[in-house]
Amino acid sequence: MNTENRDDKMKVLIIGAEGMLGHDLEDILGVENEISTTTIYTLDITDLDKTVKTVKKINPDVVVHAAAFTDVNGSESNQDMAYKVNVIGTRNVAVACSKADSALVYICTDYVFDGEKGSSYYEYDQPNPLSVYGKTKYLGEVCIRDILNRFYIVRTAWLYGFHGPNFVTTMLNLAKTNDSLSVVDDQIGSPTYTVDLAKAIAELIKKPRYGIYHITNSGSCSWYEYADEIFNLAGAQIDLKPVTTEEYPQPAPRPKYSVLENYNWKMEGLEDIRNYKEALKEYIKLLKVKEE
Numbered sequence: 001m002n003t004e005n006r007d008d009k010m011k012v013l014i015i016g017a018e019g020m021l022g023h024d025l026e027d028i029l030g031v032e033n034e035i036s037t038t039t040i041y042t043l044d045i046t047d048l049d050k051t052v053k054t055v056k057k058i059n060p061d062v063v064v065h066a067a068a069f070t071d072v073n074g075s076e077s078n079q080d081m082a083y084k085v086n087v088i089g090t091r092n093v094a095v096a097c098s099k100a101d102s103a104l105v106y107i108c109t110d111y112v113f114d115g116e117k118g119s120s121y122y123e124y125d126q127p128n129p130l131s132v133y134g135k136t137k138y139l140g141e142v143c144i145r146d147i148l149n150r151f152y153i154v155r156t157a158w159l160y161g162f163h164g165p166n167f168v169t170t171m172l173n174l175a176k177t178n179d180s181l182s183v184v185d186d187q188i189g190s191p192t193y194t195v196d197l198a199k200a201i202a203e204l205i206k207k208p209r210y211g212i213y214h215i216t217n218s219g220s221c222s223w224y225e226y227a228d229e230i231f232n233l234a235g236a237q238i239d240l241k242p243v244t245t246e247e248y249p250q251p252a253p254r255p256k257y258s259v260l261e262n263y264n265w266k267m268e269g270l271e272d273i274r275n276y277k278e279a280l281k282e283y284i285k286l287l288k289v290k291e292e
């Protein structure tokens with residue numbers, strides 16, 4: 001295994017490349033000229049033998065694991081599926097990395113925290129997930145830490161991008177058919193653009209600085225403030241009303257305040273990740289161009 005040896009082109013395997021983040025990882029890691037990417041679309045990570053065989057055959061320096069059961073509400077009623085993909089699947093990817101002697105990047109979530117801290121979460125804060133999704137994603141982290149000693153656990157939040165349904169596109173679609181909307185104003189987080197996250201991951205893996213990283217766009221807002229910003233940027237006319245979590249009950253409990261501090265990222269001397277408003281502006285502008 002040669003992650004420490006950066007003389008040769010680094011070989012990265014992306015698992016989950018058909019997903020929203022995975023697509024951008026493929027595009028962005030692929031254009032970094034010192035990174036050669038391989039993507040697999042057909043692998044079911046819940047199949048241990050196939051996962052080990054596939055990773056061993058490709059023999060990558062680094063595996064980026066962006067596959068997951070990401071239906072937060074659906075995980076409450078389908079706990080077995082969430083567990084199978086997010087825990088067993090991640091265990092399988094970790095075993096495969098161990099056998100192929102590859103380092104692993106695992107994408108995790110702010111939902112590993114309970115949101116009770118009242119200020120931003122550092123990488124060393126104790127997780128205490130509230131939902132089935134958060135619990136299974138956190139157990140994925142535990143599997144990796146038990147099996148591997150060369151990994152980057154990347155916790156991120158509130159993702160949006162071009163290759164999957166997300167809060168921004170949901171809001172813009174709702175604005176086409178509604179005059180007014182109610183959006184939760186008492187859950188705070190950091191909306192994060194998958195393009196910025198993929199660029200950060202490309203930067204992170206250039207060196208063997210293994211560990212846990214919080215990586216989000218900077219700044220924070222409530223879902224209501226986020227929606228307000230989206231409609232302002234898109235020029236959509238809509239009567240937006242703030243509501244509480246209690247007024248908008250959902251199957252999965254969410255943390256009230258899950259802002260992540262990109263602390264290890266900063267400690268590594270890496271460049272601050274731009275504010276979410278700036279990233280959102282670019283995204284909405286590009287969405288409009290694509291629609292034309």
Ligand SMILES: NC(=O)c1ccc[n+]([C@@H]2O[C@H](COP(=O)([O-])OP(=O)(O)OC[C@H]3O[C@@H](n4cnc5c(N)ncnc54)[C@H](OP(=O)(O)O)[C@@H]3O)[C@@H](O)[C@H]2O)c1
Pocket residue numbers: 016017018019020021022043044045046065066067068069070085089107108109110137156157158159160164
């Ligand atoms: N979206 C967010 O707001 C958010 C926030 C924080 C962290 N994350 C994490 O970021 C990562 C990427 O999220 P995303 O939003 O890009 O998710 P996504 O668009 O749902 O992509 C996940 C991909 O994983 C695939 N997958 C599901 N089960 C699989 C299996 N058994 N074997 C192989 N692939 C499987 C899915 O395929 P199918 O569609 O065919 O099932 C999907 O293409 C995930 O680890 C997620 O937990 C996401």
